[in-house]
Amino acid sequence: MTKIIGLTGGIGSGKTTVAKMIEQLGYAVYNSDTRAKNLVNESSALKQEIIQLLGEKAYDKNGLYDRRYVAEQVFSNKTLLQQLNAIIHPAVNQDFHQWVERENFDLVFKETALLFELKLNLQCYKSILVTADESIRIKRVMDRDHKTYREVEKIISNQMPERRKIKLADYIIENNTHLEHLQSQTEKTIRVIEKELSY
Incomplete structure (x- = not known):
């Protein structure tokens, strides 16, 4: 039976970047946001x-x-x-x-912004949360989507508070610094999951 790993993170956290890194490690990733748009x-x-x-x-x-x-x-x-x-x-x-x-596949990843809000984590073997300081997330989204500070703040206020997600997640990947650090954390998390599944 296929094991599903939920991958989530608030807007501007970098979950899509982590999803791409996981794909580069050879795993299939389902992007819920992209599929919803289609x-x-x-x-x-x-x-x-x-x-x-x-x-x-x-x-x-x-x-x-x-x-x-x-x-x-x-x-x-x-x-x-x-x-x-x-x-x-x-x-x-x-x-x-x-x-x-x-x-x-034996193991797949489901990338979705609303993993915990919609209780989709209950369908998953484990869950990964990509997190970053709110000020960093806001700046990223402002730069990426050309939104105002208030617009991004409003989007974040509609999402589950980060502290609640942290309590619910099995693994945390922090994305406050550079890409190399994010890559090493992602690889480390995947190795831990692989090790668990090999028992």
Whole structure:
């Protein structure tokens, strides 16, 4: 039976960078965020549900999901955000399990921002949290996405507090310094997991 390792981290933590490092070590990584972006355009059933919730403007004139519009609607309305998650995440979860069957590996990694919020860690053998100081995360997102300090702060306030995630995670990778340090921590964590699974 395939063992699933959950990989998570708040916005700006560097979880996607860690996911790429894990792929370079030869493991299959499922990126929930990327698949969600694809599924909202590929699935007509999802599209109908999202339009029912948020209106026709949730999709642009070309029929593509309007991420900017949707973000404006949900990030100031937690109820609406929860309703949107309740539409998208079951579809992503189903897609993930189909992917696991196709990949047919002994060990796979599931990268998802909402691992603990959606209790997806309960489906995993172990979980890895990529973490960084909030001030560092905010600066990274401001530089990367050209958002204001307040905009990033608002996104972080909608995510589970870091201290709660730290208590729930099996492994912690800190990403406060340089890439070489992140790489060595990632490799060390994977070696520990491999060792556990070899018993």
